[in-house]
Amino acid sequence: MDYTKEKSIKKYKRNLTLKIISIILFLIIGCFSTIFTEDTALGDTNNELKVYFLDVGQGDSIYIRVNDYDILIDAGSNSNVGHLMEQLEKKNIDDFEIVIATHPHEDHIGGMTEVFSRYDVKEFYMPPVVHTTQAFESMLNAIVKEGIKAKPIKEGTHLDLGSNATIDVYSPIDSVYEDLNDYSTIMKLTFGDTKLIFTGDAESYAEKEVVAKHSEDLKGEVLKFAHHGSRTSSTDEFIKAVSPKYGIICCGEDNNYGHPHKETVDTISKYDIDTYRTDKQGEIEVTSDGKNIFIKTEK
Ligand SMILES: [Zn+2]
Numbered sequence: 417m418d419y420t421k422e423k424s425i426k427k428y429k430r431n432l433t434l435k436i437i438s439i440i441l442f443l444i445i446g447c448f449s450t451i452f453t454e455d456t457a458l459g460d461t462n463n464e465l466k467v468y469f470l471d472v473g474q475g476d477s478i479y480i481r482v483n484d485y486d487i488l489i490d491a492g493s494n495s496n497v498g499h500l501m502e503q504l505e506k507k508n509i510d511d512f513e514i515v516i517a518t519h520p521h522e523d524h525i526g527g528m529t530e531v532f533s534r535y536d537v538k539e540f541y542m543p544p545v546v547h548t549t550q551a552f553e554s555m556l557n558a559i560v561k562e563g564i565k566a567k568p569i570k571e572g573t574h575l576d577l578g579s580n581a582t583i584d585v586y587s588p589i590d591s592v593y594e595d596l597n598d599y600s601t602i603m604k605l606t607f608g609d610t611k612l613i614f615t616g617d618a619e620s621y622a623e624k625e626v627v628a629k630h631s632e633d634l635k636g637e638v639l640k641f642a643h644h645g646s647r648t649s650s651t652d653e654f655i656k657a658v659s660p661k662y663g664i665i666c667c668g669e670d671n672n673y674g675h676p677h678k679e680t681v682d683t684i685s686k687y688d689i690d691t692y693r694t695d696k697q698g699e700i701e702v703t704s705d706g707k708n709i710f711i712k713t714e715k
Contacts, residue, residue: 465581465607467638469692469700470503471714472496474644474668474675475523478614479507482607483578487514489614491527494551500527501534503699511536514577516569517555518616519600520547525555532558541569543588543599569601571629580706581607586630587622597643598622604636608706611635613658615642615649623654631657637709638662638702641684645676645693650683662711663691664700671695 470477472492477500480487486509492500515537517525531537532555540559546552559566573585587602600616602623613636615623623642627634639660642649644667663684667675676693684691690711692700698714 463705465605465610465704465706467605467612467702467704468503468507469640469664469666469694469702470500471694471698472500472527472666474671474673475526476518476616476640476644476666477527478640478666479504479509480605481507482581485513485577485581486511487516487577487583488512488531489516490518490524490616491515491531493523494526494529497527497530501530504531504535509535511538513538514575515540516601517542518614519543519596520545520549520552520555521596521617522549522551524616526551528555529558532562532564537562537564540564540566541573541601542566543570543601544568544591545588545593545596545599547596569603573603581605584633586626586633587618589622589625589629593622595619595621597648600642602626602642604633607704610637610704610706610709612638612640612702612704613660614640617643617646617649619643619646619648620651620654623649623651627651627653627657634658636660638664639689640664640666641676641680641691643675644671644673645680646673647677647679650680652683652686655683655687655689659687660689662702662709663689664702665691665693665695667693667695669695 466481468479473496475492476490477492478489512535571589575583583603583605585601585603588599597617597619598621600618602615602618605612634657636658639658645665665676701712703710
């Protein structure tokens with residue numbers, strides 16, 4: 417058998433294995449059309465919400481601590497996983513109650529396998545879409561290997577995070593999008609009277625779709641701008657719906673994509689938004705006492 421033929425058979429077999437794992441996984445998690453969390457009222461252990469926009473170069477990783485919950489949204493890329501682990505270790509996290517992958521691109525799930533092997537993860541959420549990459553395959557294998565409970569996240573998902581804290585999810589709304597980025601979860605973290613909006617890499621298509629259906633729900637003091645400040649996201653409609661006081665852009669210093677794009681920076685500058693960037697200020701720490709937001713930066 418010639419080399420190319422052998423290689424293509426290997427590739428075919430790998431894709432087949434991936435498809436089978438994906439199907440099994442989605443048969444298991446697909447059974448939940450609505451997610452009901454178990455009784456999670458843990459009482460007032462502290463009256464503070466902490467959200468850390470971690471500096472993982474070009475990618476997203478956000479660590480949230482509220483009540484007795486440790487939550488991770490995305491895990492950055494694999495090339496930065498060492499640095500991510502160092503940052504997480506400093507936060508003395510025993511385990512993660514919830515881990516969310518906003519969508520299956522490498523700069524969001526590349527570090528997931530390592531997170532799964534280092535930490536006990538109680539629940540893992542991802543949008544109902546599969547991807548044929550090494551990073552995605554490796555993540556699926558780790559879910560199976562570690563026996564992690566995987567659930568779909570989409571419009572209507574509600575997560576209870578103990579006293580005065582919830583996550584509400586507004587997208588993905590549809591089951592099929594042309595752009596993988598549009599499967600990104602757009603969600604709101606509420607703590608007392610304060611609200612933070614997270615967007616993954618949602619493009620303007622998904623932003624507009626969510627504004628059309630949920631504009632009343634999107635108000636928030638803090639907005640993580642979508643897709644690292646790409647010109648393909650951060651529409652006026654979306655920014656107006658959120659009307660944030662503070663904005664966060666997660667991107668790597670001198671990244672190959674030119675994020676954040678000048679067009680996005682110009683759009684943001686039309687509004688009165690105090691904007692922070694992980695490429696310039698390193699880790700960004702957002703604290704809420706339920707009424708007020710405080711921001712601290714590493715640099
Ligand atoms: Zn991304």
